[in-house]
Amino acid sequence: MPSIKSVGLRLFDWVDDRVQIKALVDYMAHKSVPRHDHEIWYYFGGLSLFFFIIQVCSGILLLLYYRPGADSAYESVQFIISKVQFGWLIRAIHSWSANLMILAVVIHMFSVFFTRAYRKPREITWLTGMGLLGLVLFFGFSGYLLPWNELAFFATKVGTGMAGVVPLAGGFLMKLLRGSDEVTGATITRFFGFHVAVLPALFTAVLTVHLLLVQRQGMSEPESWESRPESQKRRMPFFPNFLLRDLLVWLIALNVLAILAVFFPYGIGPLHWDLGLKADPFSSPPAHIRPEWYFMFMFQSLKFLPAKILLVDGEVVGIIGFGLAGVFWTLIPFFDRTTEKGRRKRLYAYTGLVAVMFVLVMTFLGYILD
Amino acid sequence: MQNDTLKRRSFLNYLLGGGVIAVLAAIGFPIYKYLKPPKIPEAAESQVTAGTLAELQAAEGRYKIFRFGRKPGIVVLMPNNEIRAFSASCTHLDCIVQYRPDLNVLWCPCHNGKYDLTGRNISGPPPRPLEQWVAHYDKASDNIFVSKGEGA
Numbered sequence: 001m002p003s004i005k006s007v008g009l010r011l012f013d014w015v016d017d018r019v020q021i022k023a024l025v026d027y028m029a030h031k032s033v034p035r036h037d038h039e040i041w042y043y044f045g046g047l048s049l050f051f052f053i054i055q056v057c058s059g060i061l062l063l064l065y066y067r068p069g070a071d072s073a074y075e076s077v078q079f080i081i082s083k084v085q086f087g088w089l090i091r092a093i094h095s096w097s098a099n100l101m102i103l104a105v106v107i108h109m110f111s112v113f114f115t116r117a118y119r120k121p122r123e124i125t126w127l128t129g130m131g132l133l134g135l136v137l138f139f140g141f142s143g144y145l146l147p148w149n150e151l152a153f154f155a156t157k158v159g160t161g162m163a164g165v166v167p168l169a170g171g172f173l174m175k176l177l178r179g180s181d182e183v184t185g186a187t188i189t190r191f192f193g194f195h196v197a198v199l200p201a202l203f204t205a206v207l208t209v210h211l212l213l214v215q216r217q218g219m220s221e222p223e224s225w226e227s228r229p230e231s232q233k234r235r236m237p238f239f240p241n242f243l244l245r246d247l248l249v250w251l252i253a254l255n256v257l258a259i260l261a262v263f264f265p266y267g268i269g270p271l272h273w274d275l276g277l278k279a280d281p282f283s284s285p286p287a288h289i290r291p292e293w294y295f296m297f298m299f300q301s302l303k304f305l306p307a308k309i310l311l312v313d314g315e316v317v318g319i320i321g322f323g324l325a326g327v328f329w330t331l332i333p334f335f336d337r338t339t340e341k342g343r344r345k346r347l348y349a350y351t352g353l354v355a356v357m358f359v360l361v362m363t364f365l366g367y368i369l370d
Numbered sequence: 371m372q373n374d375t376l377k378r379r380s381f382l383n384y385l386l387g388g389g390v391i392a393v394l395a396a397i398g399f400p401i402y403k404y405l406k407p408p409k410i411p412e413a414a415e416s417q418v419t420a421g422t423l424a425e426l427q428a429a430e431g432r433y434k435i436f437r438f439g440r441k442p443g444i445v446v447l448m449p450n451n452e453i454r455a456f457s458a459s460c461t462h463l464d465c466i467v468q469y470r471p472d473l474n475v476l477w478c479p480c481h482n483g484k485y486d487l488t489g490r491n492i493s494g495p496p497p498r499p500l501e502q503w504v505a506h507y508d509k510a511s512d513n514i515f516v517s518k519g520e521g522a
């Protein structure tokens with residue numbers, strides 16, 4: 001009997017004979033990953049990918065029972081968590097993994113920012129990465145409405161209300177999102193379409209470009225390596241060493257996810273998703289209304305803005321401010337071009353620190369000032 | 371001859387470019403229009419019933435949210451037993467306001483916006499006052515009727 005290995009090799013040869021995959025394997029084998037004190041950050045991109053795969057799988061499972069619509073969305077989620085066997089677990093995994101995915105993406109983004117890995121030639125990778133961050137936030141925002149409970153309803157009312165104050169395009173944007181003048185069943189239909197069709201398709205497309213670029217260009221090396229002789233640069237092969245470590249990280253993540261979902265199916269503390277009451281568009285919101293943690297800093301900043309700033313409505317100033325900051329952050333590789341001369345400017349690192357401090361302080365205040 | 375070919379070529383380029391633009395417009399325009407939800411004609415209600423006084427007296431915060439067409443409204447039972455009605459849509463980001471008897475203001479929990487009992491925005495982010503509506507109490511039926519304008 002031929003051993004499994006020889007069958008495997010023959011299968012490989014058979015495929016290689018037709019589509020020449022050996023070149024690809026050689027390429028992977030020659031790729032290497034730099035080793036240094038900050039190499040831990042290299043794992044967060046892969047971790048984000050892991051959570052995305054979990055989201056796709058658990059999301060498809062939820063789709064088997066979820067029914068969009070003002071008269072059925074809440075009821076179907078209730079059905080999932082109370083009647084369907086392990087339904088509570090699937091919803092817990094989808095909710096936990098959504099939060100962990102956003103956390104992983106945010107950490108990944110900041111690590112790229114502070115190691116300045118966005119420098120030439122990786123500007124396009126940074127741009128696609130920012131695109132993915134935007135999409136993942138929209139994933140979270142659109143998914144949050146789907147259970148059609150009280151909190152979701154008011155969070156969406158305020159969130160889409162923000163889209164409404166964007167100068168010029170606001171009215172159109174708000175209607176585009178709401179599918180009506182108000183947040184109604186039509187809004188669920190749209191958000192559902194975004195959440196399970198438009199966003200997954202866009203995300204997959206942008207992610208493909210992002211990963212192809214990473215494979216093509218390899219990992220960025222730390223800035224301190226620029227003046228080092230080749231002999232002092234430590235590396236490890238991408239395949240199999242780095243890949244195996246990546247898989248180990250995924251395994252740990254899977255375990256953490258399982259523990260969280262089983263022991264805290266409805267979240268912990270301020271991070272929770274109890275179904276609560278069904279949305280009622282003609283009732284007052286609960287007193288402690290707040291958005292998901294990743295929008296908290298914006299929500300809190302809006303609370304601090306006065307009604308009028310130099311004759312302009314406060315929230316308009318806020319929206320334009322956040323919009324400009326977002327554009328600046330996205331275009332940072334084109335502003336920060338100092339390394340080519342070998343001269344290090346700390347300006348961008350400080351800008352980043354200020355941004356992080358702002359987000360942290362506002363988020364913190366959002367939770368304690370309640 | 372050279373010149374002729376060039377002319378012909380640039381003519382073809384224009385034709386092609388124009389064609390592409392026309393195709394994109396023919397695809398894009400219907401989609402743009404499709405994305406905008408159709409206007410659902412609002413039944414021209416000039417007056418709605420917001421509930422009964424008994425309900426309002428029993429209500430915990432001495433206010434009630436009611437439905438005026440597709441918009442939420444609020445009726446408030448003031449300390450002097452006067453009944454007032456307002457649009458309940460916060461002028462900041464469209465949350466729903468409520469009455470706070472302890473502060474004697476209309477309060478929006480979403481970003482801590484406050485309005486006085488004439489609807490004027492007095493603190494927090496709301497940029498404009500709430501629209502005040504006309505509340506009318508009918509003793510016989512105990513109903514509170516609300517209309518938007520003076521004329522009703």
Ligand code: HEM
Pocket residue numbers: 052055056058059060062063066077091094095097098099101102136137139140143144145146147195196200273
């Ligand atoms: C193809 C991918 C996905 C599919 C098919 C999908 C499907 C669904 C469905 C059917 C629901 C409604 C059921 C429910 O509310 O429990 C839902 C909710 C939700 N989704 Fe997704 N999803 C996908 C990806 C994502 C991603 C990438 C995120 C990440 C940020 C995300 C975040 C959420 C959130 C926060 C909820 C609300 C959970 C809740 O409170 O119940 N989803 N998703």
Ligand code: FES
Pocket residue numbers: 158460461462463464465478479480481482483494495496
């Ligand atoms: S929506 Fe009312 S204060 Fe912001």
